[in-house]
Amino acid sequence: xxxxxxxxxxxLKRFNGQSIxxxxxxxxxxxLSLIEYxxxxxxxxxxxxxxxxxxxxxxxxxxxKVMCYFCKDKPIQNFLVIFIKATGEMRISIQxxxxxxxxxxxxxxxxxxxxxxxxxxxxxxxxxxxxxxxxRKRVLELFRQVFGIKSANGQTLFxxxxxxxx
Ligand SMILES: [Zn+2]
Numbered sequence: 001x002x003x004x005x006x007x008x009x010x011x012l013k014r015f016n017g018q019s020i021x022x023x024x025x026x027x028x029x030x031x032l033s034l035i036e037y038x039x040x041x042x043x044x045x046x047x048x049x050x051x052x053x054x055x056x057x058x059x060x061x062x063x064x065k066v067m068c069y070f071c072k073d074k075p076i077q078n079f080l081v082i083f084i085k086a087t088g089e090m091r092i093s094i095q096x097x098x099x100x101x102x103x104x105x106x107x108x109x110x111x112x113x114x115x116x117x118x119x120x121x122x123x124x125x126x127x128x129x130x131x132x133x134x135x136r137k138r139v140l141e142l143f144r145q146v147f148g149i150k151s152a153n154g155q156t157l158f159x160x161x162x163x164x165x166x
Pocket of ligand 1: 070071073074098100101104
C-alpha cells in the first residue's frame with residue numbers, strides 16, 4: 001500500500017487532458033503501461049506515478065453494492081463468463097455472479113457446465129482478460145451496475161475509487 005493521498009482526478013497533458021480515472025474505464029492497459037514506463041525511467045513524476053498506482057490498487061478492492069443472489073448476505077465478488085459456442089458471444093450478466101463463499105460458488109458453477117477459470121474476481125484487473133471491445137463493454141456494464149458507478153467523468157470516478165478506503 002502506498003501512502004499517497006490523492007486530492008482529485010488527475011488529468012494528463014500527454015493524453016489530451018484525459019484523466020487517469022477515465023483511463024481506468026476506457027483504457028486500463030494504458031494505465032498499466034504508464035506505471036511500467038514511469039517506473040522504468042526512475043519515477044521522475046511526483047504525482048502521476050503514485051496516482052496511477054493508487055488507482056490500480058483501489059480497482060482491486062471496490063465493494064459491490066449488490067448482494068449475492070444465493071446467500072443474499074455478502075456482496076458479489078465474482079462473475080461468470082459464459083462462452084456461447086454457437087454465436088461466439090460471451091454472456092456476462094449480473095445474474096451470473098456470486099460472493100466468495102464456497103457454497104455460493106458451487107451453486108453458481110453447478111447451474112451449467114463450467115471450468116473454474118470461467119469465474120473471475122470482480123476487480124479491475126479482470127478487464128485485461130477481454131481484449132475485444134464488445135466483450136469488454138459487457139464487463140464494464142456489469143461493473144457499472146454492481147458498483148453503482150453513475151457516470152464516467154473524472155470527478156465521479158475519482159470519488160468511486162476513493163470511497164471505502166481501508
Ligand atoms: Zn453468497
